Amino acid sequence: MESSKTGRRPGTPQTKEAILDAAVASFVQSGYAATTIRGVARAADVDPALVMHFFGSKDGLFDAALREAMPVRELSTVLAGDVSSLGARLTRRYLEVWESPETGPRIRAVVGSIASTPAAAQIMRDFVGGELAAPLAKSLPCDQPEHRAILAAAQLIGMAFARYLLAVEPIASMTVDELVIFVAPSVQRYLTGDLG
Amino acid sequence: MESSKTGRRPGTPQTKEAILDAAVASFVQSGYAATTIRGVARAADVDPALVMHFFGSKDGLFDAALREAMPVRELSTVLAGDVSSLGARLTRRYLEVWESPETGPRIRAVVGSIASTPAAAQIMRDFVGGELAAPLAKSLPCDQPEHRAILAAAQLIGMAFARYLLAVEPIASMTVDELVIFVAPSVQRYLTGDLG
DNA sequence: AGGGCTATTCAACCACGTTGAATTCATCTA
DNA sequence: TAGATGAATTCAACGTGGTTGAATAGCCCT
Numbered sequence: 139m140e141s142s143k144t145g146r147r148p149g150t151p152q153t154k155e156a157i158l159d160a161a162v163a164s165f166v167q168s169g170y171a172a173t174t175i176r177g178v179a180r181a182a183d184v185d186p187a188l189v190m191h192f193f194g195s196k197d198g199l200f201d202a203a204l205r206e207a208m209p210v211r212e213l214s215t216v217l218a219g220d221v222s223s224l225g226a227r228l229t230r231r232y233l234e235v236w237e238s239p240e241t242g243p244r245i246r247a248v249v250g251s252i253a254s255t256p257a258a259a260q261i262m263r264d265f266v267g268g269e270l271a272a273p274l275a276k277s278l279p280c281d282q283p284e285h286r287a288i289l290a291a292a293q294l295i296g297m298a299f300a301r302y303l304l305a306v307e308p309i310a311s312m313t314v315d316e317l318v319i320f321v322a323p324s325v326q327r328y329l330t331g332d333l334g
Numbered sequence: 335m336e337s338s339k340t341g342r343r344p345g346t347p348q349t350k351e352a353i354l355d356a357a358v359a360s361f362v363q364s365g366y367a368a369t370t371i372r373g374v375a376r377a378a379d380v381d382p383a384l385v386m387h388f389f390g391s392k393d394g395l396f397d398a399a400l401r402e403a404m405p406v407r408e409l410s411t412v413l414a415g416d417v418s419s420l421g422a423r424l425t426r427r428y429l430e431v432w433e434s435p436e437t438g439p440r441i442r443a444v445v446g447s448i449a450s451t452p453a454a455a456q457i458m459r460d461f462v463g464g465e466l467a468a469p470l471a472k473s474l475p476c477d478q479p480e481h482r483a484i485l486a487a488a489q490l491i492g493m494a495f496a497r498y499l500l501a502v503e504p505i506a507s508m509t510v511d512e513l514v515i516f517v518a519p520s521v522q523r524y525l526t527g528d529l530g
Numbered sequence: 531a532g533g534g535c536t537a538t539t540c541a542a543c544c545a546c547g548t549t550g551a552a553t554t555c556a557t558c559t560a
Numbered sequence: 561t562a563g564a565t566g567a568a569t570t571c572a573a574c575g576t577g578g579t580t581g582a583a584t585a586g587c588c589c590t
Binding site for chain 2 (some may be wrong): 149201204205220229230232233234236248249259260261262263266267271284285288289291292293294295296297298299300301302303304305306307308309312314317318319320321322323324325327330334
């Protein structure tokens with residue numbers, strides 16, 4: 139007769155891996171919101187309830203699929219060497235991780251899945267580009283004012299992101315005065331200093 | 335008799351404002367994902383379809399509710415004055431906007447609504463705090479290594495966010511070499527320079 | 531051979547975003 | 561003043577998605 143429909147499927151249970159692969163692909167290509175458990179299950183040729191059984195929730199699936207996606211071990215190798223040029227090596231390696239065709243898409247999936255609605259991203263884009271960087275550039279009496287403005291904006295964005303969204307220590311517990319003392323010189327350098 | 339259920343409601347049509355108020359409150363308090371059109375409609379004592387009629391979609395409601403939430407005009411006043419201390423004034427004002435009880439929550443709603451799933455934020459938190467800043471701090475032969483590491487990380491985060499997520503110009507079109515030249519000195523200052 | 535454990539499926543629930551038609555009020559016009 | 565126009569508002573429904581609970585089938589241990 140026909141093989142039965144329900145019940146345990148014979149053979150080695152590689153199903154979990156298949157689900158994870160499908161999930162990674164969908165999260166990377168379509169983002170969090172557009173990824174559906176039903177779609178992942180269909181891609182893995184499996185019932186949606188099985189995805190729930192393995193990973194508990196859509197959020198758990200995302201976590202399981204992309205927690206290992208952050209390739210940081212690569213950054214450790216950069217720490218060796220003379221400290222005087224560490225800034226350059228670290229910045230370059232960090233950028234490489236984002237640019238690499240292998241690690242870049244996964245990182246963007248994690249950070250960008252963060253962007254649930256297009257409106258939020260657009261609002262921030264308008265804010266950073268139009269309201270923050272543009273008037274700042276106009277007020278700068280230096281060369282490359284647009285470059286300087288956006289670099290300063292990026293510095294401020296990172297500070298706020300780490301402090302208010304991620305809330306990582308010790309930056310989340312610093313006082314405003316401390317932050318100004320620490321960060322202002324970098325912003326100042328972008329605005330009027332030597333860019334190299 | 336009773337007043338009829340359907341049809342136009344009598345009196346001044348302040349309903350749109352009521353919906354917007356309810357939407358702002360919900361987005362700020364609960365974020366984008368946890369905010370439902372049905373819930374906003376219930377809070378405004380209105381049919382969900384009316385929200386759709388006015389704002390087209392949940393995304394449109396978010397846009398209408400929080401597009402005006404970015405108080406940038408305040409930043410313009412800071413541009414006047416001597417340029418030599420602009421970095422300090424700008425950094426301070428930027429922080430004040432995030433800290434203020436009036437503007438802070440709305441800004442966090444926009445940027446944080448961006449965080450659709452808790453897993454993404456947690457993954458990033460673990461990455462920035464545990465994998466990036468912590469080993470970096472251990473390798474620093476300077477004072478306040480944790481402070482230095484997290485400040486450098488914040489700088490890198492902001493750069494990546496502006497470049498890869500927001501994709502604002504001109505930082506999105508810079509080459510990696512350009513970015514290293516521009517950003518590395520700031521990272522270096524955080525790591526080994528004088529923090530003030 | 532039988533008793534659990536796990537993988538797997540099925541069917542269903544419920545909430546959500548969204549749609550289309552229907553109804554009522556206000557206002558403008560003939 | 562009566563009728564038409566258009567906007568505000570509701571109702572009922574559809575489709576989809578996350579999630580659940582029970583049921584079944586294969587595997588392992590004794």
